[in-house]
Amino acid sequence: MDAVTEAEQVISAARSLFNRGLTHGSTGNVSLRTAAGILVTPTGSSLGVVTAEExxxxxxxxxxxxxxxxxxxAFLHAAILRARxxxxxxxxxxxxxxxxxxxxADVDDANALPPLTAYYAMRVGTLPLLPYHAPGDMSLEELAEQEATRHHxxxxxxxxxxxxGMTLSAAMDALEEIEETAKLFLLLRTVPTRPLTETEVAALRPPR
Ligand SMILES: [Zn+2]
Incomplete structure (x- = not known):
């Protein structure tokens, strides 16, 4: 079997996100650092139909x-890859x-989700909430670059x-952990919940 090209890796991640309802319309974007530059999904494209040539x-x-x-x-992807x-x-x-x-309204800006499960603690760890920026507001670039030096x-x-992530699949895994933990968090919001303790989190291997 031929080696999967870098462009095909991006398309396979994009398709996987779209097919499982993790993106809708033309939202969402995927990027991969290569020797020639950063491959990124194009503007206005649906991750469900975009092709490697596009x-x-x-x-x-x-x-x-x-x-x-x-x-x-795409500026967000470039900023985060510069930081990491x-x-x-x-x-x-x-x-x-x-x-x-x-x-x-009441999210902890320093860490938006509690460590409800070990996989979340390992794959995500801490999730800072960045303030709202209108689409096209480039002040998000500097802020994201700064925050990404400390958080993936x-x-x-x-x-x-x-x-x-170090690889596309690592980035996908972490993004899916966030989505599933957000779902648990919202399901549990109205009932008393026991997140992992600091000791339990410390006993896990550190997130990448
Ligand atoms: Zn967006």
């Missing part, structure tokens, strides 16, 4: 190098439950999660 290539500053115009949120030299992939969605948590997963207020 991916954009940008540089580390977010400037467009080749292919169709990149997603309007060991990361190679970024996934961003407006997934329902994570987006719902990002709209709550961020939640954008009234918007959704953005997650970096």
């Amino acid at each position: 991916l954009s290539l940008i540089d580390s500053t977010g400037a467009h190098l080749s292919g169709p115009r990149p997603s309007k949120e 030299p060991d990361a190679n992939a970024v996934v961003h969605t407006h997934s329902t439950y994570s987006a719902a948590v990002s709209c709550l 997963a961020l939640l954008l207020s009234n918007h959704g999660p953005v997650v970096a």
Whole structure:
């Protein structure tokens, strides 16, 4: 079997997100760092139908190098990849439950979700909530770059999660953990809940 190309990896992640309802319409974007630059899904595309030939290539500053115009949120991917030299992939969605948590009035900005499960604690750890920015507000770029030096997963207020990983599958896993934990969090909001204790979290291997 031929090696899966980098563009095919991006498409396979995009399709997987779309087919499982983690993105809708033309929302969500996926990127992967390659030797030639950062491959990113194009603007206005549905992750359900975008093809490998339609991916954009940008540089580390977010400037467009080749292919169709990149997603309007590509600057976010470039900023996070600059902040995290060991990361190679970024996934961003407006997934329902994570987006719902990002709209709550009483979320802890330093950490939007409690460690309800061990997998969440291992794959995500801490999830800072970044303040609301209107689409196209580039002040988000500097803030995301700053926060991403310390956290591989961020939640954008009234918007959704953005997650970096060493590989696309690591970024996907962490994004899905956030979505599932957001779902648990909302299900449990009205009843007394026991999150993992600090000791239990400390006993787990650290998140990547
Ligand atoms: Zn978005």
